[in-house]
Amino acid sequence: MGLIQTGASILTSLLIGALTRFAQTTRVYLLLAFSIFAIYWFQPAVPLRSFDFWLPSITLALVVLTWFIISGRDTWHSSQNLIALIMIIGLTAIIDLSRYFLPEPFFTTAAPPRFILYFFFIIILTIFISLINWLFRHFFWILSAVITLLILILIILKTPALSLQTSIFIRTLTNRSVENASFTDLRWLGFSYIAFRLIHVLRDKSRSPQFALYGSERDKQAGRLPELALSEFATYVVFFPSLAAGPIDRAERFAQDLRKDFFLTQDETLLVGQRLAIGLFKKFVIADTLASIALNNLLATQVRATGWMWIIVYAYAFQIYFDFSGYTDIAIGMAHLVGIKLPENFAAPYLKPNLTQFWNSWHMTLTQWFRSYFFNPFNRWMRGFKNIPLWTMIFVGQVSTMLLIGLWHGITLNFVVWGLWHGLGLFIQNRWSDFIRARYPNLGQNTRVHSALQIGGILLTFHFVALGWVFFALSEPSLSWQVFRKLFGM
Amino acid sequence: MRTFSLTILTVITATLLLTACASKNNNGPAKAVEDYLKALVAKDADRLSTLSCKDWEDDALLELDSFQAVTTRLDGMACEQTGTDGNTALVLCKGKLIASYNNEDQELDLSVRTYQVVQEGGDWLVCGTR
Numbered sequence: 001m002g003l004i005q006t007g008a009s010i011l012t013s014l015l016i017g018a019l020t021r022f023a024q025t026t027r028v029y030l031l032l033a034f035s036i037f038a039i040y041w042f043q044p045a046v047p048l049r050s051f052d053f054w055l056p057s058i059t060l061a062l063v064v065l066t067w068f069i070i071s072g073r074d075t076w077h078s079s080q081n082l083i084a085l086i087m088i089i090g091l092t093a094i095i096d097l098s099r100y101f102l103p104e105p106f107f108t109t110a111a112p113p114r115f116i117l118y119f120f121f122i123i124i125l126t127i128f129i130s131l132i133n134w135l136f137r138h139f140f141w142i143l144s145a146v147i148t149l150l151i152l153i154l155i156i157l158k159t160p161a162l163s164l165q166t167s168i169f170i171r172t173l174t175n176r177s178v179e180n181a182s183f184t185d186l187r188w189l190g191f192s193y194i195a196f197r198l199i200h201v202l203r204d205k206s207r208s209p210q211f212a213l214y215g216s217e218r219d220k221q222a223g224r225l226p227e228l229a230l231s232e233f234a235t236y237v238v239f240f241p242s243l244a245a246g247p248i249d250r251a252e253r254f255a256q257d258l259r260k261d262f263f264l265t266q267d268e269t270l271l272v273g274q275r276l277a278i279g280l281f282k283k284f285v286i287a288d289t290l291a292s293i294a295l296n297n298l299l300a301t302q303v304r305a306t307g308w309m310w311i312i313v314y315a316y317a318f319q320i321y322f323d324f325s326g327y328t329d330i331a332i333g334m335a336h337l338v339g340i341k342l343p344e345n346f347a348a349p350y351l352k353p354n355l356t357q358f359w360n361s362w363h364m365t366l367t368q369w370f371r372s373y374f375f376n377p378f379n380r381w382m383r384g385f386k387n388i389p390l391w392t393m394i395f396v397g398q399v400s401t402m403l404l405i406g407l408w409h410g411i412t413l414n415f416v417v418w419g420l421w422h423g424l425g426l427f428i429q430n431r432w433s434d435f436i437r438a439r440y441p442n443l444g445q446n447t448r449v450h451s452a453l454q455i456g457g458i459l460l461t462f463h464f465v466a467l468g469w470v471f472f473a474l475s476e477p478s479l480s481w482q483v484f485r486k487l488f489g490m
Numbered sequence: 491m492r493t494f495s496l497t498i499l500t501v502i503t504a505t506l507l508l509t510a511c512a513s514k515n516n517n518g519p520a521k522a523v524e525d526y527l528k529a530l531v532a533k534d535a536d537r538l539s540t541l542s543c544k545d546w547e548d549d550a551l552l553e554l555d556s557f558q559a560v561t562t563r564l565d566g567m568a569c570e571q572t573g574t575d576g577n578t579a580l581v582l583c584k585g586k587l588i589a590s591y592n593n594e595d596q597e598l599d600l601s602v603r604t605y606q607v608v609q610e611g612g613d614w615l616v617c618g619t620r
Contacts, residue, residue, distance in 0.1 A: 045534065045536035045537055046536055047535065047536045047539035047540060048540070049540040049613070050540075109536070109537065110537055110540050110541075111613070114611070114612040114613075174611075175544050175610065176539075176544055176547065177539075177544050177545075177547040177548060179548060180539065180547055180548065180551065
């Protein structure tokens with residue numbers, strides 16, 4: 001999101017918040033309407049013709065499909081859901097029709113496709129959703145199939161080779177130049193976050209008592225999803241403040257906020273204003289300034305001196321933090337203006353004395369997601385094998401989780417190494433802490449020793465994380481290795 | 491599901507009526523060339539790609555590359571369809587493309603070439619010059 005889009009979103013939030021005080025239903029519809037426009041407006045340009053329209057449209061199609069699966073059949077005919085459905089189809093139709101009545105594209109970066117194509121899209125979608133729902137009535141595995149479909153799309157988007165092949169396929173189908181195909185052609189706004197929100201509700205639905213597809217009673221209790229209206233569900237998935245970069249909220253928590261009447265007091269408004277100002281400053285002043293000297297492929301090859309290399313690595317560490325946490329501040333601030341209290345994503349991560357605490361305060365909603373849907377179930381499953389030693393379980397659990405978090409950012413060797421770096425780091429820190437605690441139980445009781453350990457821990461953790469960014473920021477492991485050699489004067 | 495289908499049918503009918511009432515689309519050949527030139531000076535490779543036909547896409551991107559080191563702008567650009575050649579529309583533009591480097595302007599007269607524009611899937615695409 002650029003400055004103009006951010007500014008417009010803040011103003012819209014202010015307007016919606018002010019117009020709909022104590023008008024809960026109107027607020028939900030207004031939020032849904034703007035969120036629908038936003039997914040088209042925020043979608044970056046792509047060289048595949050009309051895909052700046054089709055990608056957001058497929059996002060909405062997946063939202064509607066998922067809602068039909070998770071909602072009870074008796075709720076489909078309620079007027080609230082009907083209005084929401086008409087809004088979704090009607091607004092996307094208006095966006096498509098803008099091709100005919102606006103001199104320049106406004107909602108999308110290029111002119112939307114002809115209406116006849118949109119018409120066929122809706123027809124195919126209707127048949128597809130009807131078929132899935134019919135199948136779902138008879139086969140519960142459809143729910144797992146939809147989760148698999150979402151993961152498959154994520155894998156295609158995150159794997160450069162698969163993305164390239166998909167682009168070639170689309171270009172061939174649409175009579176475009178195949179030679180110009182690139183793995184960056186499919187830039188799908190916020191899909192990583194949207195997919196995780198959809199998987200969260202589908203997974204929780206699968207745990208609910210009527211399905212009992214998976215595991216324990218505890219799972220079934222924990223996974224009970226409230227009945228969500230289409231307007232609430234669609235707003236949750238494509239909520240414009242958290243569309244592009246999170247946080248990943250939970251549906252039941254989000255719905256609670258949506259259903260509440262809200263009124264911002266003067267003090268709260270002031271706090272939100274502060275949060276927005278801090279976020280804008282972090283993202284558009286600090287992060288954008290640091291970006292010019294932060295580690296990238298070009299600087300990694302150009303910079304030769306050890307001192308300068310450390311500076312660009314530090315610059316990257318702070319740039320990524322200020323950029324991401326600034327964006328989160330803006331998202332949380334905007335959401336607060338319309339009565340939604342999005343979860344925090346950062347809690348001073350660079351001031352944490354060990355890696356476990358770092359990961360409990362960096363991109364918190366993503367780590368919580370992985371903890372809920374991978375780490376905890378995986379660990380419970382491993383505990384079933386009585387002969388696996390504890391250290392092996394910790395090793396496998398932590399390394400595999402961090403590996404998946406790495407792969408979520410992109411399925412490339414560098415993200416694999418970055419995931420392994422943190423997985424091994426967490427494992428070593430876990431074993432070391434246990435070892436020290438057992439040998440020296442009173443070590444931290446002396447205030448001076450405690451302070452020294454804290455400061456030492458913060459410095460060590462920060463440098464471990466900063467060195468990890470060398471894999472994250474660059475595209476090739478060989479390039480990262482070159483940077484390491486320069487950093488340590490080799 | 492019946493309600494869902496009915497809803498879709500209603501919306502589609504309403505939008506079809508809207509389409510019928512909407513003004514005729516203005517994405518003609520001249521507009522396509524104007525958009526192409528705007529994308530060229532904005533150095534917007536994605537947009538330029540979507541405005542070029544398959545055979546011209548490489549050349550369009552090559553042309554964009556040639557302007558990478560300079561700042562570009564359009565001056566008095568206006569395009570008009572001058573004729574057709576089979577399925578190809580011929581478009582001529584007035585005005586200049588100004589490329590600046592180090593405060594030194596180089597003016598490129600847009601009227602020296604005629605753009606060939608073809609219609610593919612309802613969209614007009616630049617497909618070469620003469």
